[in-house]
């Protein structure tokens with residue numbers, strides 16, 4: 174059964190390559206395979222060149238291996254979004270796309286992300302994560318609802334090797350993981366400086382200079398063993414099933430996480446986005462959990478923090494979409510460790526509105542940057558004691574027709590050998606209390622801490 178795939182794919186690629194196109198993309202339906210096993214099996218040929226993505230409803234799961242194209246931008250302005258789009262269109266102009274059926278989530282799909290603020294001075298650990306970087310993988314496994322598809326994108330590869338690779342991927346045995354992995358060291362980076370920054374920003378907000386600034390901090394963990402991204406992904410998938418689970422490997426680093434926050438999804442002209450801001454921990458009992466949720470729904474500080482996001486996102490969406498629908502009041506989104514105020518927004522894009530133009534328009538929303546946007550980002554650049562890199566920035570995918578989805582890369586960590594850098598931030602508004610905000614970031618570290626093995630629940 175399995176051998177058939179590689180024969181069929183290779184034959185079609187061989188035919189297509191004779192047409193001398195700049196890139197050839199062939200997709201076919203395959204039997205169900207666990208995407209994580211596929212990711213793991215990819216280690217042999219593609220270590221450092223893999224990505225994983227599943228959305229919060231599990232509609233799409235992608236595993237990308239290898240690099241047929243890398244599209245990058247070092248532009249430090251908002252222009253970087255459109256530059257990626259321009260380069261993507263150029264590649265597609267010379268592409269021969271062969272699909273058994275016109276199914277969303279198959280064919281040439283680009284996956285990647287952006288830096289939160291390219292103007293922030295870059296630190297060594299983010300060296301492999303530029304201002305914008307997207308990959309067209311050599312091999313893509315897509316799972317959409319209950320169907321699994323294989324796409325192979327080649328330029329003019331040796332097809333013999335491809336044959337061996339495909340056989341290996343579909344016969345991948347799950348690694349036995351009996352290693353005892355534990356955390357040796359947990360270090361809070363610049364705790365006092367961060368608390369002082371929160372106090373300073375709060376008083377600037379009181380002075381009326383700015384309305385909201387999101388400030389993040391970092392936790393550094395050291396483990397006894399090298400951290401295996403597949404193991405962490407497996408834990409995230411089990412522990413955070415309602416989140417976007419992502420991993421983006423680059424060389425010896427991997428940026429991964431489980432984010433509850435959608436930035437934007439576009440399917441034809443249907444556009445969706447989410448306002449997520451305002452947080453409290455989960456209760457230990459059902460009663461306590463309901464009380465906390467109820468408190469959050471009525472707390473003035475959290476409602477204001479949330480409303481700034483709703484107003485900005487609605488304004489942005491109304492500029493480029495028709496029939497924008499937004500509920501009157503937020504509801505609660507409950508994740509394993511935290512609950513948030515949640516308002517979904519939906520609209521229909523006007524002509525010539527691309528997914529990356531929506532990303533450009535929205536990023537950073539006041540949930541990750543603040544309000545007004547420019548002043549908030551400048552403030553973060555000036556006083557936040559860390560380089561965010563890709564944390565809190567857009568990460569996601571898009572296809573050849575401009576459909577795709579981006580999440581905001583929060584509840585995330587950058588891993589490198591046996592080190593992990595975790596990031597968490599919170600929205601500072603006029604009524605913020607520095608110590609409560611500090612506690613809020615502690616709750617936001619939990620999903621990654623728990624998945625890595627750096628805490629007991």
Ligand SMILES: C=C(O[C@@H]1C=C(C(=O)O)C=C[C@H]1O)C(=O)O
Pocket residue numbers: 387389434449450451452478513540541565583584596597598599600617
């Ligand atoms: C910045 C983070 O989360 C954001 C901030 C929130 C808040 O301050 O209430 C809530 C959700 C996110 O939009 C993070 O998790 O690091």
Ligand SMILES: [Mg+2]
Pocket residue numbers: 450451452478599600613
């Ligand atoms: Mg908050």
